[in-house]
Amino acid sequence: MKNRFVFLHSINFKIGLSFILILIVTIEIIGAYFVRQLEDQNVSNFENSVVVPAYTLNQISENLTDNDQHTRENIGNAIQDYTRVSTDITNVQVVDRSGIIVGAKDSEGNNIIGTQTLKDNIKQSIKTDKKITQIYYEKD
Known part of the structure; x- marks a missing residue:
């Protein structure tokens, strides 16, 4: 042994x-x-x-001054064009100065256009007039 x-x-x-x-x-x-x-x-x-190209921002910002159906269609088309190019993006919201959502792409299919935003960071950005960018990562 x-x-x-x-x-x-x-x-x-x-x-x-x-x-x-x-x-x-x-x-x-x-x-x-x-x-x-x-x-x-x-x-x-x-x-x-994920950064929004300048031409899309210009297109959306030009349309934010008006508040009619044609403007909302233009904003919706700009969002669709942007999200079609970038498949990583699941949710996009365009909010005017009063906090009303004027354009959106929602992954859950909810129609949130025309409603008041509930996100605190968006409300804070509107009040302080500062740009706030947040990117959320969804883990599979």
Whole structure:
């Protein structure tokens, strides 16, 4: 019985085992670093793809001054054009200065156009006249 596990007591085995364990730990650390970098890059790319192009903003802002059916159709068309290009976006709301939603694309299919917005950050943005941008990530 003593002769079976003699190799476990040799210095060569201990050096080899130590080397393998250090190698495994190093690979784990490097892997975690690359995964974190990849995640940061993917989030950054997503945030860049979500930014509304200037021509869409101009088209919507020109139509926000009027409040008729044709204007709402134009805003709806601009939202549809934008969301058709970017498939990552599930919800878009265009809100006028009084807090009324004048255009929207809702993933749940709710018709929220013409209703008062319930989001506190939008109300705060209207009161302070500052731009607030929030991007929400939905986890599958």
